[in-house]
Amino acid sequence: MKTLWFETALLPTGWMERVRVTMAGGVIATVAQADPKPSDERHAIGIPGLCNVHSHGFQRGMAGLSEHRGTGRADDNFWSWREVMYRFLDRLAPDDVEAITALAFAEMLEGGYTRVGEFHYLHNDPDGARYADPAEMAARIVAASDATGIGLTLLPVFYAHSDFGGLPPKPGQRRFLSDLDGFAALLDASAKLLGGDALCGIAPHSLRAVTGEELAALLAMSPAGPVHIHAAEQTGEVEASIAFSGARPVEWLLANADVDSRWCLVHATHLTDAETDGLAASGAVAGLCPVTEANLGDGIFPAMRYLAAGGRIGTGTDSNILIGAADELRAIEYSQRLAHRGRNMLAEERRSTGRRLFDSALEGGARALGVVGGIRPGASADIVSLSTSHVSLADRKGDALLDSWIFSGRAGAIDCVWRAGRRQVVGGRHVASGAIAARYRKTLARILS
Structure with a gap:
Protein backbone atom coordinates (compact mmCIF):
# COMPACT_ATOMS: atom_id res chain seq x y z
CA MET A 1 0.00 0.00 0.00
CA LYS A 2 1.22 3.48 -0.92
CA THR A 3 0.06 6.81 0.47
CA LEU A 4 0.01 10.28 -1.05
CA TRP A 5 -0.58 13.36 1.07
CA PHE A 6 -1.79 16.65 -0.40
CA GLU A 7 -1.97 20.06 1.18
CA THR A 8 -5.24 20.43 -0.73
CA ALA A 9 -7.14 18.09 -3.04
CA LEU A 10 -10.32 18.19 -5.10
CA LEU A 11 -12.67 15.43 -3.92
CA PRO A 12 -16.23 14.62 -5.04
CA THR A 13 -17.45 16.72 -2.10
CA GLY A 14 -15.24 19.67 -3.01
CA TRP A 15 -11.84 20.96 -1.97
CA MET A 16 -10.37 19.56 1.24
CA GLU A 17 -7.21 20.50 3.11
CA ARG A 18 -4.65 17.94 4.41
CA VAL A 19 -5.75 14.90 2.43
CA ARG A 20 -4.24 11.39 2.75
CA VAL A 21 -4.92 9.02 -0.15
CA THR A 22 -3.96 5.39 0.25
CA MET A 23 -3.65 3.21 -2.83
CA ALA A 24 -3.49 -0.55 -3.21
CA GLY A 25 -3.54 -2.65 -6.37
CA GLY A 26 -3.89 0.46 -8.53
CA VAL A 27 -7.12 1.48 -6.77
CA ILE A 28 -7.80 4.16 -4.16
CA ALA A 29 -8.38 2.40 -0.83
CA THR A 30 -9.05 5.33 1.52
CA VAL A 31 -9.35 9.10 1.40
CA ALA A 32 -9.20 10.97 4.69
CA GLN A 33 -8.43 14.36 6.15
CA ALA A 34 -5.34 13.86 8.29
CA ASP A 35 -1.86 15.09 8.99
CA PRO A 36 0.93 13.43 7.01
CA LYS A 37 2.88 10.47 8.31
CA PRO A 38 6.65 10.17 7.85
CA SER A 39 6.27 7.58 5.07
CA ASP A 40 3.74 9.61 3.05
CA GLU A 41 4.75 11.08 -0.30
CA ARG A 42 3.87 14.75 0.01
CA HIS A 43 2.53 17.08 -2.67
CA ALA A 44 0.76 20.42 -2.74
CA ILE A 45 -2.33 20.17 -4.97
CA GLY A 46 -4.15 17.04 -6.05
CA ILE A 47 -6.89 16.82 -8.68
CA PRO A 48 -8.42 13.80 -10.44
CA GLY A 49 -7.04 12.70 -13.78
CA GLY A 370 -16.99 3.06 -18.73
CA VAL A 371 -15.16 3.88 -15.49
CA VAL A 372 -15.61 5.69 -12.18
CA GLY A 373 -13.73 8.98 -11.93
CA GLY A 374 -12.58 11.15 -9.07
CA ILE A 375 -10.44 10.82 -5.97
CA ARG A 376 -12.66 8.41 -4.07
CA PRO A 377 -12.40 4.90 -2.61
CA GLY A 378 -12.85 2.22 -5.25
CA ALA A 379 -11.83 4.43 -8.17
CA SER A 380 -8.63 3.89 -10.10
CA ALA A 381 -5.77 5.81 -8.48
CA ASP A 382 -5.54 8.34 -11.33
CA ILE A 383 -4.35 11.60 -9.80
CA VAL A 384 -2.66 14.76 -11.06
CA SER A 385 -0.62 17.14 -8.92
CA LEU A 386 -0.33 20.80 -9.83
CA SER A 387 2.84 22.69 -9.04
CA THR A 388 2.67 25.59 -6.57
CA SER A 389 5.99 26.80 -7.96
CA HIS A 390 4.30 27.64 -11.26
CA VAL A 391 3.80 31.38 -11.44
CA SER A 392 0.25 31.09 -12.77
CA LEU A 393 -0.81 29.27 -9.61
CA ALA A 394 0.85 31.66 -7.17
CA ASP A 395 -1.28 32.31 -4.08
CA ARG A 396 -4.32 30.58 -5.59
CA LYS A 397 -6.69 28.46 -3.56
CA GLY A 398 -9.74 26.32 -4.27
CA ASP A 399 -11.46 26.83 -7.59
CA ALA A 400 -9.02 29.62 -8.49
CA LEU A 401 -6.44 26.86 -8.96
CA LEU A 402 -8.55 25.29 -11.71
CA ASP A 403 -9.35 28.66 -13.29
CA SER A 404 -5.67 29.59 -13.38
CA TRP A 405 -4.51 26.19 -14.66
CA ILE A 406 -7.12 26.08 -17.43
CA PHE A 407 -6.99 29.68 -18.58
CA SER A 408 -3.40 30.75 -17.88
CA GLY A 409 -1.38 27.72 -16.79
CA ARG A 410 0.73 27.18 -19.89
CA ALA A 411 3.38 24.46 -19.78
CA GLY A 412 4.71 23.33 -16.44
CA ALA A 413 1.62 23.67 -14.29
CA ILE A 414 1.33 19.88 -13.99
CA ASP A 415 3.99 18.35 -11.79
CA CYS A 416 3.22 14.64 -11.32
CA VAL A 417 0.64 12.20 -12.65
CA TRP A 418 -0.25 8.84 -11.12
CA ARG A 419 -2.09 6.31 -13.19
CA ALA A 420 -3.43 3.23 -11.39
CA GLY A 421 -1.19 4.22 -8.49
CA ARG A 422 2.03 4.39 -10.49
CA ARG A 423 3.73 7.72 -11.03
CA GLN A 424 4.08 8.11 -14.80
CA VAL A 425 4.88 11.84 -14.94
CA VAL A 426 7.52 13.54 -12.77
CA GLY A 427 8.39 17.23 -13.05
CA GLY A 428 5.96 17.56 -15.93
CA ARG A 429 7.62 14.89 -18.10
CA HIS A 430 6.69 11.28 -18.69
CA VAL A 431 9.18 8.95 -17.03
CA ALA A 432 9.97 7.32 -20.39
CA SER A 433 9.71 10.48 -22.50
CA GLY A 434 13.29 10.28 -23.80
CA ALA A 435 12.98 6.79 -25.23
CA ILE A 436 9.45 7.37 -26.54
CA ALA A 437 10.44 10.61 -28.29
CA ALA A 438 13.59 9.04 -29.79
CA ARG A 439 11.56 6.17 -31.28
CA TYR A 440 9.00 8.64 -32.61
CA ARG A 441 11.68 10.80 -34.27
CA LYS A 442 13.22 7.77 -35.95
CA THR A 443 9.81 6.66 -37.19
CA LEU A 444 8.87 10.07 -38.60
CA ALA A 445 12.25 10.48 -40.27
CA ARG A 446 11.61 7.34 -42.28
CA ILE A 447 7.93 8.00 -43.02
CA LEU A 448 8.45 11.57 -44.21
CA SER A 449 11.71 11.03 -46.11
Whole structure:
Protein backbone atom coordinates (compact mmCIF):
# COMPACT_ATOMS: atom_id res chain seq x y z
CA MET A 1 0.00 0.00 0.00
CA LYS A 2 1.22 3.48 -0.92
CA THR A 3 0.06 6.81 0.47
CA LEU A 4 0.01 10.28 -1.05
CA TRP A 5 -0.58 13.36 1.07
CA PHE A 6 -1.79 16.65 -0.40
CA GLU A 7 -1.97 20.06 1.18
CA THR A 8 -5.24 20.43 -0.73
CA ALA A 9 -7.14 18.09 -3.04
CA LEU A 10 -10.32 18.19 -5.10
CA LEU A 11 -12.67 15.43 -3.92
CA PRO A 12 -16.23 14.62 -5.04
CA THR A 13 -17.45 16.72 -2.10
CA GLY A 14 -15.24 19.67 -3.01
CA TRP A 15 -11.84 20.96 -1.97
CA MET A 16 -10.37 19.56 1.24
CA GLU A 17 -7.21 20.50 3.11
CA ARG A 18 -4.65 17.94 4.41
CA VAL A 19 -5.75 14.90 2.43
CA ARG A 20 -4.24 11.39 2.75
CA VAL A 21 -4.92 9.02 -0.15
CA THR A 22 -3.96 5.39 0.25
CA MET A 23 -3.65 3.21 -2.83
CA ALA A 24 -3.49 -0.55 -3.21
CA GLY A 25 -3.54 -2.65 -6.37
CA GLY A 26 -3.89 0.46 -8.53
CA VAL A 27 -7.12 1.48 -6.77
CA ILE A 28 -7.80 4.16 -4.16
CA ALA A 29 -8.38 2.40 -0.83
CA THR A 30 -9.05 5.33 1.52
CA VAL A 31 -9.35 9.10 1.40
CA ALA A 32 -9.20 10.97 4.69
CA GLN A 33 -8.43 14.36 6.15
CA ALA A 34 -5.34 13.86 8.29
CA ASP A 35 -1.86 15.09 8.99
CA PRO A 36 0.93 13.43 7.01
CA LYS A 37 2.88 10.47 8.31
CA PRO A 38 6.65 10.17 7.85
CA SER A 39 6.27 7.58 5.07
CA ASP A 40 3.74 9.61 3.05
CA GLU A 41 4.75 11.08 -0.30
CA ARG A 42 3.87 14.75 0.01
CA HIS A 43 2.53 17.08 -2.67
CA ALA A 44 0.76 20.42 -2.74
CA ILE A 45 -2.33 20.17 -4.97
CA GLY A 46 -4.15 17.04 -6.05
CA ILE A 47 -6.89 16.82 -8.68
CA PRO A 48 -8.42 13.80 -10.44
CA GLY A 49 -7.04 12.70 -13.78
CA LEU A 50 -9.44 13.24 -16.69
CA CYS A 51 -10.61 10.88 -19.44
CA ASN A 52 -9.77 11.67 -23.06
CA VAL A 53 -12.92 10.39 -24.74
CA HIS A 54 -11.76 10.58 -28.37
CA SER A 55 -8.36 10.02 -29.92
CA HIS A 56 -6.90 8.81 -33.20
CA GLY A 57 -3.38 8.16 -31.92
CA PHE A 58 -1.64 7.79 -35.29
CA GLN A 59 -2.71 11.29 -36.35
CA ARG A 60 -0.21 12.75 -33.87
CA GLY A 61 2.40 12.03 -36.53
CA MET A 62 0.78 14.39 -39.05
CA ALA A 63 0.14 17.27 -36.64
CA GLY A 64 1.13 20.47 -38.43
CA LEU A 65 1.47 18.87 -41.86
CA SER A 66 -1.87 20.11 -43.20
CA GLU A 67 -1.44 23.80 -42.32
CA HIS A 68 -1.02 25.13 -45.85
CA ARG A 69 -3.54 26.52 -48.28
CA GLY A 70 -4.99 24.56 -51.15
CA THR A 71 -6.11 26.04 -54.45
CA GLY A 72 -9.03 27.99 -52.98
CA ARG A 73 -10.47 28.94 -49.63
CA ALA A 74 -13.79 27.21 -50.31
CA ASP A 75 -11.94 23.97 -51.07
CA ASP A 76 -9.81 24.04 -47.89
CA ASN A 77 -11.93 22.31 -45.26
CA PHE A 78 -12.43 19.05 -43.37
CA TRP A 79 -12.78 17.07 -46.57
CA SER A 80 -9.48 18.32 -48.01
CA TRP A 81 -7.78 17.65 -44.65
CA ARG A 82 -9.14 14.10 -44.82
CA GLU A 83 -7.32 13.51 -48.11
CA VAL A 84 -4.04 14.57 -46.45
CA MET A 85 -4.78 12.12 -43.64
CA TYR A 86 -5.45 9.29 -46.11
CA ARG A 87 -2.08 9.88 -47.79
CA PHE A 88 -0.27 9.93 -44.45
CA LEU A 89 -1.78 6.72 -43.07
CA ASP A 90 -0.95 4.81 -46.27
CA ARG A 91 2.71 4.98 -45.20
CA LEU A 92 2.18 3.48 -41.75
CA ALA A 93 3.27 -0.03 -40.74
CA PRO A 94 2.22 -1.54 -37.39
CA ASP A 95 5.50 -0.56 -35.70
CA ASP A 96 4.96 3.03 -36.87
CA VAL A 97 1.47 3.19 -35.40
CA GLU A 98 2.78 1.92 -32.08
CA ALA A 99 5.61 4.47 -31.96
CA ILE A 100 3.41 7.42 -32.88
CA THR A 101 0.59 6.42 -30.56
CA ALA A 102 3.00 5.98 -27.65
CA LEU A 103 4.12 9.59 -28.03
CA ALA A 104 0.51 10.77 -28.10
CA PHE A 105 -0.34 8.74 -25.00
CA ALA A 106 2.70 10.04 -23.11
CA GLU A 107 1.73 13.61 -23.98
CA MET A 108 -1.81 12.94 -22.79
CA LEU A 109 -0.50 11.92 -19.39
CA GLU A 110 1.71 15.00 -19.27
CA GLY A 111 -1.38 17.06 -20.09
CA GLY A 112 -3.61 15.68 -17.31
CA TYR A 113 -5.38 12.83 -19.10
CA THR A 114 -5.07 9.45 -17.36
CA ARG A 115 -7.32 7.31 -19.60
CA VAL A 116 -7.95 7.45 -23.33
CA GLY A 117 -10.77 6.24 -25.55
CA GLU A 118 -8.88 5.19 -28.66
CA PHE A 119 -11.27 5.37 -31.62
CA HIS A 120 -9.29 2.80 -33.54
CA TYR A 121 -10.09 2.42 -37.23
CA LEU A 122 -6.75 1.58 -38.87
CA HIS A 123 -7.18 -2.20 -39.15
CA ASN A 124 -5.86 -3.34 -42.54
CA ASP A 125 -2.54 -3.41 -44.38
CA PRO A 126 -1.72 -0.75 -47.01
CA ASP A 127 -3.43 -2.82 -49.72
CA GLY A 128 -6.62 -3.10 -47.67
CA ALA A 129 -6.18 -6.77 -46.71
CA ARG A 130 -6.55 -8.01 -43.15
CA TYR A 131 -3.33 -8.86 -41.34
CA ALA A 132 -2.90 -12.53 -40.43
CA ASP A 133 -3.86 -11.46 -36.93
CA PRO A 134 -7.03 -9.38 -37.33
CA ALA A 135 -6.08 -7.46 -34.18
CA GLU A 136 -2.51 -6.70 -35.32
CA MET A 137 -3.08 -2.95 -35.24
CA ALA A 138 -5.16 -3.10 -32.06
CA ALA A 139 -2.25 -4.89 -30.40
CA ARG A 140 -0.07 -1.89 -31.23
CA ILE A 141 -2.52 0.44 -29.47
CA VAL A 142 -2.44 -1.84 -26.43
CA ALA A 143 1.37 -1.91 -26.55
CA ALA A 144 1.47 1.90 -26.60
CA SER A 145 -0.84 1.97 -23.59
CA ASP A 146 1.34 -0.53 -21.76
CA ALA A 147 4.52 1.41 -22.57
CA THR A 148 3.13 4.68 -21.26
CA GLY A 149 0.86 3.44 -18.48
CA ILE A 150 -2.21 5.33 -19.64
CA GLY A 151 -5.60 3.71 -19.00
CA LEU A 152 -7.24 2.41 -22.16
CA THR A 153 -10.78 2.04 -23.38
CA LEU A 154 -10.24 0.50 -26.81
CA LEU A 155 -12.95 1.34 -29.33
CA PRO A 156 -12.58 -0.78 -32.49
CA VAL A 157 -14.29 0.99 -35.37
CA PHE A 158 -16.69 -0.54 -37.85
CA TYR A 159 -16.42 1.24 -41.21
CA ALA A 160 -17.99 -0.15 -44.38
CA HIS A 161 -19.21 2.67 -46.66
CA SER A 162 -18.28 6.07 -48.02
CA ASP A 163 -21.60 7.83 -47.46
CA PHE A 164 -25.24 7.49 -46.49
CA GLY A 165 -27.17 4.68 -48.10
CA GLY A 166 -24.32 2.19 -48.05
CA LEU A 167 -22.36 3.72 -50.93
CA PRO A 168 -19.19 1.83 -51.89
CA PRO A 169 -16.05 2.85 -50.00
CA LYS A 170 -13.38 4.98 -51.62
CA PRO A 171 -9.81 3.79 -52.21
CA GLY A 172 -8.45 5.96 -49.39
CA GLN A 173 -10.67 4.14 -46.92
CA ARG A 174 -9.39 0.64 -47.68
CA ARG A 175 -7.37 0.36 -44.46
CA PHE A 176 -10.50 0.94 -42.34
CA LEU A 177 -12.96 -1.49 -43.86
CA SER A 178 -14.79 -4.45 -42.30
CA ASP A 179 -17.84 -6.52 -42.94
CA LEU A 180 -19.90 -7.68 -39.97
CA ASP A 181 -18.29 -11.12 -39.71
CA GLY A 182 -14.81 -9.66 -39.98
CA PHE A 183 -15.60 -7.06 -37.36
CA ALA A 184 -16.92 -9.70 -34.97
CA ALA A 185 -13.58 -11.51 -35.27
CA LEU A 186 -11.69 -8.25 -34.80
CA LEU A 187 -13.74 -7.34 -31.74
CA ASP A 188 -13.17 -10.73 -30.14
CA ALA A 189 -9.43 -10.69 -30.84
CA SER A 190 -9.11 -7.10 -29.57
CA ALA A 191 -10.89 -7.84 -26.30
CA LYS A 192 -8.50 -10.74 -25.62
CA LEU A 193 -5.54 -8.35 -25.75
CA LEU A 194 -6.67 -6.32 -22.78
CA GLY A 195 -5.46 -6.70 -19.23
CA GLY A 196 -5.66 -4.78 -15.99
CA ASP A 197 -8.49 -2.26 -16.03
CA ALA A 198 -8.47 -1.82 -19.82
CA LEU A 199 -11.92 -1.99 -21.42
CA CYS A 200 -13.31 -2.63 -24.89
CA GLY A 201 -16.31 -0.92 -26.46
CA ILE A 202 -17.47 -0.47 -30.04
CA ALA A 203 -17.37 2.45 -32.43
CA PRO A 204 -19.68 2.51 -35.44
CA HIS A 205 -17.72 5.18 -37.29
CA SER A 206 -20.64 7.36 -38.38
CA LEU A 207 -23.95 7.13 -40.18
CA ARG A 208 -21.99 7.83 -43.34
CA ALA A 209 -19.97 4.63 -42.89
CA VAL A 210 -22.58 2.37 -41.24
CA THR A 211 -26.12 1.56 -42.36
CA GLY A 212 -29.01 1.33 -39.94
CA GLU A 213 -29.11 -2.45 -40.28
CA GLU A 214 -25.39 -2.73 -39.61
CA LEU A 215 -25.71 -0.47 -36.58
CA ALA A 216 -28.34 -2.77 -35.09
CA ALA A 217 -26.10 -5.79 -35.66
CA LEU A 218 -23.13 -4.04 -34.02
CA LEU A 219 -25.17 -3.18 -30.94
CA ALA A 220 -26.20 -6.83 -30.67
CA MET A 221 -22.52 -7.83 -30.71
CA SER A 222 -21.80 -5.58 -27.74
CA PRO A 223 -24.90 -5.28 -25.54
CA ALA A 224 -22.95 -3.66 -22.69
CA GLY A 225 -20.07 -1.21 -22.57
CA PRO A 226 -19.30 2.03 -24.38
CA VAL A 227 -20.69 2.90 -27.83
CA HIS A 228 -19.01 5.82 -29.60
CA ILE A 229 -19.97 7.33 -32.95
CA HIS A 230 -19.08 10.44 -34.93
CA ALA A 231 -22.21 12.53 -35.44
CA ALA A 232 -23.00 15.87 -37.10
CA GLU A 233 -19.42 17.08 -37.18
CA GLN A 234 -19.79 18.83 -40.54
CA THR A 235 -22.65 20.69 -42.21
CA GLY A 236 -22.05 18.60 -45.33
CA GLU A 237 -22.72 15.48 -43.29
CA VAL A 238 -25.99 16.93 -41.98
CA GLU A 239 -27.13 17.89 -45.47
CA ALA A 240 -26.31 14.44 -46.85
CA SER A 241 -28.21 12.80 -43.99
CA ILE A 242 -31.32 14.87 -44.66
CA ALA A 243 -31.10 14.11 -48.38
CA PHE A 244 -30.92 10.37 -47.68
CA SER A 245 -33.31 9.81 -44.77
CA GLY A 246 -35.13 13.09 -44.23
CA ALA A 247 -33.55 13.33 -40.77
CA ARG A 248 -30.44 14.93 -39.37
CA PRO A 249 -27.78 12.52 -37.96
CA VAL A 250 -28.45 13.11 -34.26
CA GLU A 251 -32.19 13.30 -34.91
CA TRP A 252 -32.01 9.90 -36.62
CA LEU A 253 -29.94 8.33 -33.83
CA LEU A 254 -32.25 9.58 -31.08
CA ALA A 255 -35.27 8.20 -32.94
CA ASN A 256 -33.83 4.87 -34.06
CA ALA A 257 -30.87 3.72 -31.96
CA ASP A 258 -31.96 3.67 -28.30
CA VAL A 259 -29.26 6.16 -27.37
CA ASP A 260 -28.64 6.03 -23.63
CA SER A 261 -25.95 6.54 -21.00
CA ARG A 262 -23.43 4.17 -22.59
CA TRP A 263 -23.29 6.23 -25.78
CA CYS A 264 -20.86 8.99 -26.65
CA LEU A 265 -21.77 11.12 -29.67
CA VAL A 266 -18.49 12.58 -30.79
CA HIS A 267 -18.57 16.23 -31.92
CA ALA A 268 -22.36 16.59 -32.33
CA THR A 269 -21.46 20.07 -33.51
CA HIS A 270 -24.48 20.94 -35.61
CA LEU A 271 -27.66 20.46 -33.57
CA THR A 272 -31.10 21.98 -33.61
CA ASP A 273 -32.58 23.05 -30.28
CA ALA A 274 -34.71 19.91 -30.26
CA GLU A 275 -31.69 17.69 -30.90
CA THR A 276 -29.73 19.50 -28.19
CA ASP A 277 -32.45 18.94 -25.62
CA GLY A 278 -33.04 15.35 -26.77
CA LEU A 279 -29.37 14.46 -26.55
CA ALA A 280 -29.18 15.95 -23.05
CA ALA A 281 -32.25 13.97 -21.96
CA SER A 282 -30.88 10.68 -23.35
CA GLY A 283 -28.09 10.43 -20.78
CA ALA A 284 -25.47 10.11 -23.52
CA VAL A 285 -22.22 12.07 -23.46
CA ALA A 286 -21.29 14.64 -26.07
CA GLY A 287 -17.63 14.02 -26.87
CA LEU A 288 -16.28 17.51 -27.55
CA CYS A 289 -12.90 18.02 -29.23
CA PRO A 290 -12.84 21.81 -29.59
CA VAL A 291 -9.15 22.16 -30.47
CA THR A 292 -9.51 19.76 -33.40
CA GLU A 293 -12.93 21.17 -34.28
CA ALA A 294 -11.38 24.63 -34.49
CA ASN A 295 -8.42 23.33 -36.49
CA LEU A 296 -10.75 21.67 -39.01
CA GLY A 297 -13.24 24.54 -39.13
CA ASP A 298 -16.07 22.28 -37.98
CA GLY A 299 -18.16 24.76 -36.03
CA ILE A 300 -19.20 25.42 -32.43
CA PHE A 301 -21.14 23.03 -30.21
CA PRO A 302 -24.21 24.58 -28.46
CA ALA A 303 -22.72 24.04 -25.01
CA MET A 304 -24.72 26.70 -23.19
CA ARG A 305 -28.11 25.24 -24.03
CA TYR A 306 -26.87 21.65 -23.71
CA LEU A 307 -25.43 22.05 -20.22
CA ALA A 308 -28.43 24.07 -19.09
CA ALA A 309 -30.60 21.11 -20.16
CA GLY A 310 -28.53 18.75 -18.00
CA GLY A 311 -26.36 17.39 -20.79
CA ARG A 312 -23.08 15.59 -20.13
CA ILE A 313 -19.81 16.32 -21.87
CA GLY A 314 -16.40 14.75 -22.15
CA THR A 315 -13.33 16.14 -23.89
CA GLY A 316 -11.15 14.49 -26.51
CA THR A 317 -7.99 15.33 -28.41
CA ASP A 318 -9.19 13.69 -31.67
CA SER A 319 -6.53 14.50 -34.30
CA ASN A 320 -3.96 15.22 -31.56
CA ILE A 321 -2.93 18.46 -33.20
CA LEU A 322 -2.34 19.76 -29.66
CA ILE A 323 -2.63 17.57 -26.58
CA GLY A 324 -3.71 18.84 -23.17
CA ALA A 325 -6.77 18.67 -20.96
CA ALA A 326 -6.61 22.37 -20.09
CA ASP A 327 -6.44 23.29 -23.79
CA GLU A 328 -9.68 21.44 -24.55
CA LEU A 329 -11.53 22.83 -21.53
CA ARG A 330 -10.42 26.37 -22.31
CA ALA A 331 -11.44 26.02 -25.96
CA ILE A 332 -14.96 24.93 -24.99
CA GLU A 333 -15.49 28.09 -22.96
CA TYR A 334 -13.78 30.40 -25.43
CA SER A 335 -15.89 29.08 -28.31
CA GLN A 336 -19.01 30.07 -26.37
CA ARG A 337 -17.58 33.52 -25.60
CA LEU A 338 -16.91 34.10 -29.29
CA ALA A 339 -20.32 32.82 -30.34
CA HIS A 340 -22.29 34.77 -27.72
CA ARG A 341 -19.94 37.73 -27.20
CA GLY A 342 -19.80 37.43 -23.42
CA ARG A 343 -17.62 36.08 -20.65
CA ASN A 344 -17.88 33.11 -18.27
CA MET A 345 -20.64 31.70 -20.41
CA LEU A 346 -20.62 28.17 -18.97
CA ALA A 347 -20.25 29.05 -15.29
CA GLU A 348 -23.24 28.73 -13.00
CA GLU A 349 -24.24 31.92 -11.18
CA ARG A 350 -21.51 33.13 -8.83
CA ARG A 351 -19.45 30.02 -9.56
CA SER A 352 -16.08 29.28 -11.15
CA THR A 353 -15.95 28.65 -14.89
CA GLY A 354 -12.97 26.34 -14.60
CA ARG A 355 -14.64 24.25 -11.91
CA ARG A 356 -17.82 23.86 -13.99
CA LEU A 357 -15.80 22.75 -17.00
CA PHE A 358 -13.62 20.40 -14.98
CA ASP A 359 -16.45 18.76 -13.06
CA SER A 360 -18.48 18.28 -16.24
CA ALA A 361 -15.59 16.71 -18.14
CA LEU A 362 -14.64 14.52 -15.18
CA GLU A 363 -18.10 13.02 -14.77
CA GLY A 364 -18.97 12.82 -18.46
CA GLY A 365 -15.57 11.51 -19.53
CA ALA A 366 -15.64 8.70 -16.99
CA ARG A 367 -19.15 7.74 -18.09
CA ALA A 368 -18.15 7.72 -21.75
CA LEU A 369 -15.18 5.40 -21.12
CA GLY A 370 -16.99 3.06 -18.73
CA VAL A 371 -15.16 3.88 -15.49
CA VAL A 372 -15.61 5.69 -12.18
CA GLY A 373 -13.73 8.98 -11.93
CA GLY A 374 -12.58 11.15 -9.07
CA ILE A 375 -10.44 10.82 -5.97
CA ARG A 376 -12.66 8.41 -4.07
CA PRO A 377 -12.40 4.90 -2.61
CA GLY A 378 -12.85 2.22 -5.25
CA ALA A 379 -11.83 4.43 -8.17
CA SER A 380 -8.63 3.89 -10.10
CA ALA A 381 -5.77 5.81 -8.48
CA ASP A 382 -5.54 8.34 -11.33
CA ILE A 383 -4.35 11.60 -9.80
CA VAL A 384 -2.66 14.76 -11.06
CA SER A 385 -0.62 17.14 -8.92
CA LEU A 386 -0.33 20.80 -9.83
CA SER A 387 2.84 22.69 -9.04
CA THR A 388 2.67 25.59 -6.57
CA SER A 389 5.99 26.80 -7.96
CA HIS A 390 4.30 27.64 -11.26
CA VAL A 391 3.80 31.38 -11.44
CA SER A 392 0.25 31.09 -12.77
CA LEU A 393 -0.81 29.27 -9.61
CA ALA A 394 0.85 31.66 -7.17
CA ASP A 395 -1.28 32.31 -4.08
CA ARG A 396 -4.32 30.58 -5.59
CA LYS A 397 -6.69 28.46 -3.56
CA GLY A 398 -9.74 26.32 -4.27
CA ASP A 399 -11.46 26.83 -7.59
CA ALA A 400 -9.02 29.62 -8.49
CA LEU A 401 -6.44 26.86 -8.96
CA LEU A 402 -8.55 25.29 -11.71
CA ASP A 403 -9.35 28.66 -13.29
CA SER A 404 -5.67 29.59 -13.38
CA TRP A 405 -4.51 26.19 -14.66
CA ILE A 406 -7.12 26.08 -17.43
CA PHE A 407 -6.99 29.68 -18.58
CA SER A 408 -3.40 30.75 -17.88
CA GLY A 409 -1.38 27.72 -16.79
CA ARG A 410 0.73 27.18 -19.89
CA ALA A 411 3.38 24.46 -19.78
CA GLY A 412 4.71 23.33 -16.44
CA ALA A 413 1.62 23.67 -14.29
CA ILE A 414 1.33 19.88 -13.99
CA ASP A 415 3.99 18.35 -11.79
CA CYS A 416 3.22 14.64 -11.32
CA VAL A 417 0.64 12.20 -12.65
CA TRP A 418 -0.25 8.84 -11.12
CA ARG A 419 -2.09 6.31 -13.19
CA ALA A 420 -3.43 3.23 -11.39
CA GLY A 421 -1.19 4.22 -8.49
CA ARG A 422 2.03 4.39 -10.49
CA ARG A 423 3.73 7.72 -11.03
CA GLN A 424 4.08 8.11 -14.80
CA VAL A 425 4.88 11.84 -14.94
CA VAL A 426 7.52 13.54 -12.77
CA GLY A 427 8.39 17.23 -13.05
CA GLY A 428 5.96 17.56 -15.93
CA ARG A 429 7.62 14.89 -18.10
CA HIS A 430 6.69 11.28 -18.69
CA VAL A 431 9.18 8.95 -17.03
CA ALA A 432 9.97 7.32 -20.39
CA SER A 433 9.71 10.48 -22.50
CA GLY A 434 13.29 10.28 -23.80
CA ALA A 435 12.98 6.79 -25.23
CA ILE A 436 9.45 7.37 -26.54
CA ALA A 437 10.44 10.61 -28.29
CA ALA A 438 13.59 9.04 -29.79
CA ARG A 439 11.56 6.17 -31.28
CA TYR A 440 9.00 8.64 -32.61
CA ARG A 441 11.68 10.80 -34.27
CA LYS A 442 13.22 7.77 -35.95
CA THR A 443 9.81 6.66 -37.19
CA LEU A 444 8.87 10.07 -38.60
CA ALA A 445 12.25 10.48 -40.27
CA ARG A 446 11.61 7.34 -42.28
CA ILE A 447 7.93 8.00 -43.02
CA LEU A 448 8.45 11.57 -44.21
CA SER A 449 11.71 11.03 -46.11
